[in-house]
Amino acid sequence: xxxxxxxxxxxxxxxxxxxxxxxxxxxxxxxxxxxxxxxxxxxxxxxxxxxxxxxxxxxxxxxxxxxxxxxxxxxxxxxxxxxxxxxxxxxxxxxxxxxxxxxxxxxxxxxxxxxxxxxxxxxxxxxxxxxxxxxxxxxxxxxxxxxxxxxxxxxxxxxxxxxxxxxxxxxxxxxxxxxxxxxxxxxxxxxxxxxxxxxxxxxxxxxxxxxxxxxxxxxxxxxxxxxxxxxxxxxxxxxxxxxxxxxxxxxxxxxxxxxxxxxxxxxxxxxxxxxxxxxxxxxxxxxxxxxxxxxxxxxxxxxxxxxxxxxxxxxxxxxxxxxxxx
Amino acid sequence: xxxxxxxxxxxxxxxxxxxxxxxxxxxxxxxxxxxxxxxxxxxxxxxxxxxxxxxxxxxxxxxxxxxxxxxxxxxxxxxxxxxxxxxxxxxxxxxxxxxxxxxxxxxxxxxxxxxxxxxxxxxxxxxxxxxxxxxxxxxxxxxxxxxxxxxxxxxxxxxxxxxxxxxxxxxxxxxxxxxxxxxxxxxxxxxxxxxxxxxxxxxxxxxxxxxxxxxxxxxxxxxxxxxxxxxxxxxxxxxxxxxxxxxxxxxxxxxxxxxxxxxxxxxxxxxxxxxxxxxxxxxxxxxxxxxxxxxxxxxxxxxxxxxxxxxxxxxxxxxxxxxxxxxxxxxxxxxxxxxxxxxxxxxxxxxxxxxxxxxxxxxxxxxxxxxxxxxxxxxxxxxxxxxxxxxxxxxxxxxxxxxxxxxxxxxxxxxxxxxxxxxxxxxxxxxxxxxxxxxxxxxxxxxxxxxxxxxxxxxxxx
Numbered sequence: 001x002x003x004x005x006x007x008x009x010x011x012x013x014x015x016x017x018x019x020x021x022x023x024x025x026x027x028x029x030x031x032x033x034x035x036x037x038x039x040x041x042x043x044x045x046x047x048x049x050x051x052x053x054x055x056x057x058x059x060x061x062x063x064x065x066x067x068x069x070x071x072x073x074x075x076x077x078x079x080x081x082x083x084x085x086x087x088x089x090x091x092x093x094x095x096x097x098x099x100x101x102x103x104x105x106x107x108x109x110x111x112x113x114x115x116x117x118x119x120x121x122x123x124x125x126x127x128x129x130x131x132x133x134x135x136x137x138x139x140x141x142x143x144x145x146x147x148x149x150x151x152x153x154x155x156x157x158x159x160x161x162x163x164x165x166x167x168x169x170x171x172x173x174x175x176x177x178x179x180x181x182x183x184x185x186x187x188x189x190x191x192x193x194x195x196x197x198x199x200x201x202x203x204x205x206x207x208x209x210x211x212x213x214x215x216x217x218x219x220x221x222x223x224x225x226x227x228x229x230x231x232x233x234x235x236x237x238x239x240x241x242x243x244x245x246x247x248x249x250x251x252x253x254x255x256x257x258x259x260x261x262x263x264x265x266x267x268x269x270x271x272x273x274x275x276x277x278x279x280x281x282x283x284x285x286x287x288x289x290x291x292x293x294x295x296x297x298x299x300x301x302x303x304x305x306x307x308x309x310x311x312x313x314x315x316x317x318x319x320x321x322x323x324x325x326x
Numbered sequence: 327x328x329x330x331x332x333x334x335x336x337x338x339x340x341x342x343x344x345x346x347x348x349x350x351x352x353x354x355x356x357x358x359x360x361x362x363x364x365x366x367x368x369x370x371x372x373x374x375x376x377x378x379x380x381x382x383x384x385x386x387x388x389x390x391x392x393x394x395x396x397x398x399x400x401x402x403x404x405x406x407x408x409x410x411x412x413x414x415x416x417x418x419x420x421x422x423x424x425x426x427x428x429x430x431x432x433x434x435x436x437x438x439x440x441x442x443x444x445x446x447x448x449x450x451x452x453x454x455x456x457x458x459x460x461x462x463x464x465x466x467x468x469x470x471x472x473x474x475x476x477x478x479x480x481x482x483x484x485x486x487x488x489x490x491x492x493x494x495x496x497x498x499x500x501x502x503x504x505x506x507x508x509x510x511x512x513x514x515x516x517x518x519x520x521x522x523x524x525x526x527x528x529x530x531x532x533x534x535x536x537x538x539x540x541x542x543x544x545x546x547x548x549x550x551x552x553x554x555x556x557x558x559x560x561x562x563x564x565x566x567x568x569x570x571x572x573x574x575x576x577x578x579x580x581x582x583x584x585x586x587x588x589x590x591x592x593x594x595x596x597x598x599x600x601x602x603x604x605x606x607x608x609x610x611x612x613x614x615x616x617x618x619x620x621x622x623x624x625x626x627x628x629x630x631x632x633x634x635x636x637x638x639x640x641x642x643x644x645x646x647x648x649x650x651x652x653x654x655x656x657x658x659x660x661x662x663x664x665x666x667x668x669x670x671x672x673x674x675x676x677x678x679x680x681x682x683x684x685x686x687x688x689x690x691x692x693x694x695x696x697x698x699x700x701x702x703x704x705x706x707x708x709x710x711x712x713x714x715x716x717x718x719x720x721x722x723x724x725x726x727x728x729x730x731x732x733x734x735x736x737x738x739x740x741x742x743x744x745x746x747x748x749x750x751x752x753x754x755x756x757x758x759x760x761x762x763x764x765x766x767x768x769x770x771x772x773x774x775x776x777x778x779x780x781x782x783x784x785x786x787x788x
Contacts, residue, residue, distance in 0.1 A: 077454055161609035186769055274551050274765050289425040291758035292450055
């Protein structure tokens with residue numbers, strides 16, 4: 001029966017697969033059958049459903065999280081307690097300060113611009129004939145993986161000297177305009193904004209979709225009443241539409257902010273964190289795994305956690321409020 | 327009620343489908359089968375007698391060499407050992423090797439043998455995981471002492487104990503050029519540093535338009551961006567300050583921002599940060615930072631630059647149909663030293679360390695240090711691109727001219743070999759700040775002093 005553990009031929013693999021499906025169906029059936037029993041005390045199904053989740057969160061999230069916090073106060077090998085030394089180093093070392101400033105730039109620009117673009121776009125295409133097509137256009141980047149989007153944009157920014165044919169779109173446009181081609185990803189602080197643009201391109205679609213749904217949910221009576229009172233155009237947008245979708249805007253802003261703080265792929269793929277473009281999520285991976293400095297990596301992870309936590313709390317509260325209104 | 331039942335049925339069906347897809351994807355690769363049964367002649371297996379009969383024993387090996395075409399020569403090179411001792415070698419390669427290996431050791435899931443590409447990583451592994459890396463066995467020690475230069479034993483040792491046997495080697499002190507372009511212009515191969523600078527100036531003077539430059543370079547390498555620039559610094563450290571100072575620099579008995587080191591970085595800057603000299607066919611100095619090292623030498627083929635300093639392994643990057651050789655399209659000369667009677671050589675290599683104290687594992691490690699393995703590996707690599715520093719490696723088995731030249735340089739008694747310094751430094755420096763600061767040195771124009779200060783500051787206390 002050893003082949004069950006190490007199937008090598010095709011029929012063996014199929015047999016294992018069918019067996020696994022049967023087992024799965026059996027367990028699911030058992031669970032469903034048990035749940036339907038009215039005689040069962042209530043804690044049995046509750047424990048059955050909550051137990052695995054609690055276990056997974058305890059050992060997959062809480063425990064490693066505590067370990068990370070602990071490691072951030074210890075030396076590289078984890079043998080000596082060093083107090084705040086790792087944090088002091090992060091906040092005094094020029095490279096790490098750049099990383100933190102970059103992270104703040106990201107979290108300041110990506111959510112606001114992506115949300116603003118999404119909102120304006122959603123209002124502009126709302127109830128027009130091309131609405132579906134226009135929405136699809138801006139939503140498409142969401143369907144691409146972050147790494148894929150980064151590679152696309154890396155090509156857009158690609159540099160060749162003026163004497164050679166350009167293969168990057170941006171520089172070809174520069175050449176058409178009679179300007180010198182630029183190394184977009186090389187010169188700080190411009191390069192960080194070039195990366196931020198990629199993230200905005202990815203996230204705007206998400207903002208647009210959620211906000212568009214919120215706009216459609218505004219009751220027609222409110223719009224009509226506003227129009228009867230003589231409010232149109234920009235005034236309607238500022239004084240009626242935006243306040244009506246305010247909870248949705250907050251949720252979108254905070255969700256994108258969280259995604260931005262955790263964004264690793266764009267930086268890692270496009271510059272590898274070089275040329276002063278690194279952000280915390282990227283730097284803590286590099287420190288932990290490439291440079292063998294897990295204590296610095298742990299401290300960076302804790303800083304990231306401290307930065308994200310208030311946003312998550314605010315996000316959850318807002319979601320509750322907006323759900324309560326419905 | 328019935329609706330709920332249908333919904334549940336759907337859930338089950340959906341989950342089953344997901345599982346089905348997963349199961350279909352998880353087709354495990356069949357393990358390489360060890361054909362131990364073939365009756366090999368006693369003569370062929372004479373050299374394997376000391377390893378004993380290992381029938382039924384299995385040794386796992388983990389390396390960073392992951393692509394099938396590159397892994398196959400390795401797997402093939404173990405066959406004589408498998409045939410003569412009856413042991414089975416299981417090979418596993420991963421591109422994520424450097425990050426994976428420490429995790430596997432910590433998790434108690436270490437491979438039996440691993441190819442470690444940097445002595446610095448070996449030091450970290452030995453010091454961070456007390457007792458997990460096993461000292462080499464007597465047979466392995468004997469093989470290394472007999473067949474390798476003592477320096478190689480030193481690279482595989484940590485704190486006076488010998489752990490890892492050398493397996494592969496490469497030579498980095500090469501400048502690639504086009505023999506035809508040199509012949510057309512009547513240029514000769516420089517034999518001293520000053521001659522090389524004079525040649526560079528001459529090339530600048532011969533190409534006033536600036537479209538063709540003497541040098542091309544590129545240091546982009548994904549997460550390892552910057553390493554080719556560190557090779558430049560190491561080569562120049564060896565030439566300007568000599569091997570003794572080089573050793574002190576590497577083991578941090580002199581500071582990284584010592585004036586001697588800063589002077590070496592400045593000297594590299596006379597080429598790498600000179601807009602007249604670089605970057606042929608690619609633009610100005612800053613393009614070095616964004617040009618992939620794999621493509622950096624290719625402008626030579628277009629006649630846009632004349633020289634490209636890169637290791638012997640660059641031969642694989644020239645592309646199909648480009649003949650590498652003295653009479654070919656591209657060839658390499660030894661990066662000259664300050665004067666012609668010194669011959670410092672910068673190089674690198676991999677080492678095999680063991681993580682299990684079993685006789686078959688120790689026997690296999692000893693085999694990797696033996697001439698039988700080096701020659702079997704050369705036989706199993708018909709396209710070349712590999713060599714070891716084993717004294718008994720048959721040079722005629724090396725098919726590529728660059729491999730032959732590298733082997734000759736390695737075994738030249740006049741040559742003073744030194745291992746790639748960044749590979750010997752702690753990884754926070756050797757795989758971190760050194761790479762990163764050199765990238766900033768080129769991309770952001772940071773001064774040599776600032777770069778050296780920043781690296782010195784990042785040197786870990788322990």
